[in-house]
Amino acid sequence: MRGAELARLIGAQVCLHATMAGIRLAAPLLMLQQGHGAASVGVLISLFALTQVFLALPAGRYVDRHGLKRPMAMAVAAAFVGALLPLIWPVFPAMCISALLTGGATGATVIALQRHVGRAAQGTAQLRQVFSWLAIAPAGANFVGPFVAGLLIDHAGRVPADDRAYAICFGVLAALPLVCWLLVRPTRETPSDAPAAQVPGAGAWDLLREPMFRRLLFVNWMQSCSWDVHAFVLPLLGHERGLGASVIGTLLGAFAVAAAAVRMMLPLIAARTTERQVILVSNLxxxxxxxxxxxxxxxxxxxxxxxxxxxxxxxxQPMVMSMLHQITPHHRQGEALGLRLMTINASSVVMPLLFGSLGMLIGVAGVFWVVGAVMAVGTPAVRGLKATEEHHG
Structure with missing residues (x-):
């Protein structure tokens, strides 16, 4: 895969994901300004992830059938409409629909781009490298979206922010999906595979019959839980330790910067190691x-x-994506990506509730140790991924 094409696709994902990230900041602020309470804001924030739980599998199947451009065109349209809604109708129901549309568009974009990049890569070494580069896009978008939105809200109108400032903010965010489409449009589709004969009643869950896919999904879930427990428990742990809000925020910021930095170094690391080695070292x-x-x-x-x-x-994540493309039939890679995305998003909704209950029973520190124990028990599953590499390498 050529570097220029990969750079365009990374830019495309940044643009569309930044629309969602910007609205995720602007819409709650506008709601609070209108007098809505924290509970309403919580409902709104949850809607950004909710669509991805239910639409991930259908989106994966659609991507398998139609490739890159048609799903991307639909995602761009959904994000564009989602950003315009609160501009035209700045009320709570419109912002909820906006959250559903932009969240779903972001999930579909992730699946479509990951599938295309994985199929366009030449060999396992390039597969690891292209997913390492692509993984930088969400980190960039989560900076660009809120930064642009915050800047416009503070400076595009009067101080404090007025309706004009929010309208300009939503208008600029609505333009980003159009830039995304301009970047995606010149991309050539990868050759399609003829679908294998479908077994009556078989669905995406059929993929779980493959032991290596189950193992990889379990390993990815463990890592996702570790990410979630850190984000959820660290503020509680810092509060227990008497740390100020700025210190806790700095700790979370240091985590995010390190996660982004390692993804920038991964293309070099990926050329000298294997997916299993990276995941195993990460687990330890x-x-x-x-x-x-x-x-x-x-x-x-x-x-x-x-x-x-x-x-x-x-x-x-880049290593998981590389392995997933190696162990999944070509004509079902979108479906596999959708199943993975659905599992991770559902876990991100459920696990914080479990962490909160555990924290009340065994204390905040105990939650870290319980998740660590799960990681320890699951480490043999990481070792088992070696068989996949031997079979498909």
């Missing part, structure tokens, strides 16, 4: 950090742990 690092983290009280020591955890978890 997470185990060590989770065992130590709850014992620390010094903010600098906790910051070092956050950075190590960011390096460990940030490196995993």
């Amino acid at each position: 690092m997470v185990l060590a950090v989770f065992a130590l983290y709850p014992l620390l009280r010094d903010p600098w020591a906790m910051g070092a742990c956050s950075v190590l955890l960011g390096f460990a978890l940030g490196a995993v």
Whole structure:
């Protein structure tokens, strides 16, 4: 795959994902300004992920049938309409529909681009490298979207922010999906595979009959849980330790910066190692950090742990994507990506509720250790991924 084409696709994902990330900041702020409470804001925020849980599998199947451009055109249209709705009709129901549309468009974009990039890569080494580069896009979008939205809200109108400032903000965010389409349009589709004969009643869950796919999905779920527990429990742990909000925010920021930084280094690492090795080292690092983290009280020591955890978890997703493309039939890769996305998003909804209940029963520090124990028990599954590489390498 050519570097220029990959750069265009990364830019396309940044543009569309930034629309969702910007609205995720602007819409709650507008709601609070209108007098809505925290509960309404919570409902709105949850809707950004809800569509991805239910539409991931249908989107994956659609991508398998139609390739890159048709799903991307639909995602661009959904994100464009989603950004315009609160501009035209700045009320709570419109913002909820906007969250559903932009969240669903972002999920469909992820599946379509990951499938296309995986099929266009030449060989396993390039597969690891292109997914390492593509993984930078969400981190970039999560910076660009909120930064642009916040800048426009603060400076495009009067101070404090007025309706004109929010209208300009939503208008600019609505333009980003159009830029995304301009970047995607010149891309050539990869050759389609003839679908295998379908077994009556078979669906995406059929993929779980493949032991290596189950193992890879389980490993990815463990890493996702580790990411979620850090984001959820660290503020509680910091509060217990008497740390200020700015210190806790800095710790979370250090984690995010490290996760983005390791993805920028991964193309070099991927050329010299295998997916299994990266995931195994990541697992061991997470185990060590989770065992130590709850014992620390010094903010600098906790910051070092956050950075190590960011390096460990940030490196995993590109490796998982590379392996998933190696172990999944070509004509079902979109479906497999959809199943993975659905599983991860559903987990991100359910696990914080479980973490909260566990925290009440065994304490905040205990939650880290419980998740660490799950990682320890699941480490043999990472070792088992070697068989996949031997079979498909």
